[in-house]
Amino acid sequence: MPHSRFQRDFCTLRPRLRGLRSLGFCAGIGRFQRASPSFSYFVLTHPVGLWRNTEQNWRDQHVRVRSPVSAKHRGGAAMTAACMTLLAHHNGPIWPFRERGIGATICEAFPAAQRRHWCLPYERYNGEAKSAREIRSKITSILVQQRALHVDEGHLGSCLSSADALDAVLCLYAAAAVSSQTHPESETRFEGQIVVHD
Numbered sequence: 001m002p003h004s005r006f007q008r009d010f011c012t013l014r015p016r017l018r019g020l021r022s023l024g025f026c027a028g029i030g031r032f033q034r035a036s037p038s039f040s041y042f043v044l045t046h047p048v049g050l051w052r053n054t055e056q057n058w059r060d061q062h063v064r065v066r067s068p069v070s071a072k073h074r075g076g077a078a079m080t081a082a083c084m085t086l087l088a089h090h091n092g093p094i095w096p097f098r099e100r101g102i103g104a105t106i107c108e109a110f111p112a113a114q115r116r117h118w119c120l121p122y123e124r125y126n127g128e129a130k131s132a133r134e135i136r137s138k139i140t141s142i143l144v145q146q147r148a149l150h151v152d153e154g155h156l157g158s159c160l161s162s163a164d165a166l167d168a169v170l171c172l173y174a175a176a177a178v179s180s181q182t183h184p185e186s187e188t189r190f191e192g193q194i195v196v197h198d
Contacts, residue, residue, distance in 0.1 A: 054194045058113045063122060065110070083108075095178045096193060109174035110194045111167040115139065117196040118147075126163035136160055143169065173197040 055065045066076035087094060092103025115122035120142060125135035140159045143149035149169065151159070158165040177183035177197035184198060 052191050054108075054192060058110070058116065058194065061116055063110075063112050063116045065112075095195070105175075105178060107174055107178045107195045108192055109171040110196075111170040113194050114170045114173055114196045117198075118142075125166075132163070133160065136163060136166055139166060147173070 050069055051059060051065065051067055055068065058065050066074060066079070068076045068080040071077040086106065090101075090103060090106055092101040093099055093105040094101075095105055095107040112122045114120075120139050121135045125132050125139065137160055140149075140156065144151075144156075151169075155165075159169060174183075174195040174197060177195050182198050183195050
């Protein structure tokens with residue numbers, strides 16, 4: 001997203017988020033907002049990026065995590081703005097911040113973190129290269145054999161041919177973890193937590 005567009009979009013969105021300061025990314029980036037009069041200005045002037053504790057946890061485990069406040073190359077600021085927009089418009093539960101509401105529960109999933117947590121290959125499985133397809137096949141087989149994944153041939157083929165489809169399946173495990181409370185607890189849930197299934 002171009003920097004000027006991000007700055008304009010965030011400034012438009014910000015008033016709607018004031019009532020959600022304790023929710024999700026809003027809480028996680030709250031300290032960044034306090035560090036600068038304008039969050040958008042802060043994003044555009046910090047090329048290195050900053051991470052919440054939940055992201056730093058996965059960085060420490062050698063998982064590539066984009067900074068949620070960086071608008072530089074491959075930064076996560078655009079996704080942060082999109083997630084904050086979703087939170088601002090959602091009336092249902094938002095894990096771990098709001099238990100009640102109307103609608104589905106929103107939680108934060110990161111497929112690479114789930115693969116890392118289960119000691120599955122967590123890098124270099126995107127694309128059409130033979131090695132990438134072999135890794136997707138290995139991951140899918142493990143999910144079927146060890147993680148009770150039941151899919152028909154069509155969906156199985158999608159997982160084998162597309163990293164995005166496989167990522168979508170892995171995100172379902174995060175949703176199941178929240179639903180069944182089978183996820184590791186974190187002491188920093190106040191700023192949001194990337195959910196993984198134990």
